[in-house]
Amino acid sequence: MRASPDLPAAATWARLQTFMAVYETGSVRAAAESLHVTPPAVSAAVSALESALGATLFGRAGRGIVPTDSGEVFAGYVRKLLGLLSEAAGAVHDADRGRVRIGAVATASEYLLPRLMASFVAEHPHVELSVSVLPRDEVFALAADHAVDVVLAGRPPRGSGLVTRARRPNRLVLVGRPGQWQDPLTTTWLLTALGSGTRDTTLSLLSRLQAAPPLLTLGTAGAAVAGARQGLGVTLVHEEAARPHLDSGELATYPLTGTPLERPWHLCTPSEPTAATRLFLRHVCDPDRVGDAAFHTRSRLQG
Template sequence: MGRVSAGRMETFLAVARLGSIRRAAAQLHVTEAAVSAAVAHVEKQLGAKLITRSGRGIVLTEAGRVYAEYCRGILGLMKEAHAAVRQAGVGRLRIGVVATAGETVVLRPLASFRHRYPAVELSLSIQPRDVLFLELQHHETDLVIAGRPPHAANLVIQARRPSTLVVVGAGQDHDPRHATWLLRGTGSGTREATFALLDRLRIDPPTLTLGSHGAVIAAAREGLGITLIHSDAVGEHLESGALRTIDVPGTPLDRAWHAVTTPTPTPATRLFLAHLIDPQETGTDAFHAAIGP
């Protein structure tokens, strides 16, 4: 079996992601014939059919789905390797965060890090927790700040920051058995924690999914329902009286923030972790170095 170049892997992944030869060609700024030839070359080298026609587009075969997962990991590792041999202070750092952490936990440490190390190329991606940990496993992100990672993910918790989940709502009387519970979208750790709490309470109240973090807070402020949310996210709303904490059995829940990497963090990632746990640099936003699992 011959070798498949990184360029052809990237072309195949574009086709897999977009479900179209035409759209992949447009994104890569090449001809459709070039994309088709690249995919055909990969299939010939592997001796397996990777894509099949479906209506006007294409879908991956089972072999294609398996190969796409390997391609993501291989290409991510190659980019990580390039970053790893650069000096930490002039490298690249890709941080992934869940929405709540992106708005309330990481911005000030990130700002002070950028001021301290202006030559580091930074990017920040806000995604659902499940997406972030999958990207980290594929080396498409260098560091994730979110809840606890899946146990079997072969990821490392490098630092933690205490946080709690509380139930909040506007106004006075909220019976958790009958009030509408406002939910984040699928893949949210807070959404999963909400359903787990409702199961423990053995209640089946109405729910309303609003998707974004900001929409959930706005809906709670307008009295549309109650929600389980990180206390970090609603401090100013509680202080102003726009929201109040609701006494629900089993809450508050201890849900620390975690700074998570692969087992081989890049120099720039290690530099940011050192900054993140340094209270002289990050003050009350500092994380604590993780000890044990």
């Protein structure tokens, strides 16, 4: 099969979205339900793309379908195309009527982002905000695909193409019930989910200390803190997530070689952020607007 010269005409926004829905759900019927269309409409959209590409995008696997090698390759391009189109849709508007798509790791979304968003929305009610909360690696993958405009997480990976615009102090501390553990390396360590930067940092710390305590995965930082409060073990956690319980005496920090760990929050964007994104960055770097939640930058944000 050869690609058709009519591929640009065939690759409409709706068909590309339909392709990704099938790719992500593994089912024509599930994709149809998510898009609120009929299964024949989904099949027709995929067939039109396959005809224009001159390639088969999906194959049968039991009762479902799976992407072919061509489908996997095409999906990588489609994610970027849809991300760029969405980015363009926000970029063409004035800053105070644009769109800011935020990608954040769970801890930042729970303990830091709401305060920043609330004050921003109060001042700029016509800017459309959206938030995607995912593990660190997935958040940065979204940024690579232009699916988010700004990332709130730890340090971006090398080669990501992202620019750190501002930072905010943050550190990881080891916490548990006060006085319950004489040696924290002999009790259970409570972990966040796979893909979490905090989990990776915890395992790296234990490796450096040549320690192998029992491990228990509880998912989120909030769940790990709750488990520590109940005496399940200790957890390495962002200090802000544990602060209320440290202040109340429900939790205490445990001294351990290598802790606390300084892990500042980073606000990252592509090299050319949209006007609305620059407006958001200026807002969250202004202590007069967001108080002690403010991020800090050494250079003036332009635009």
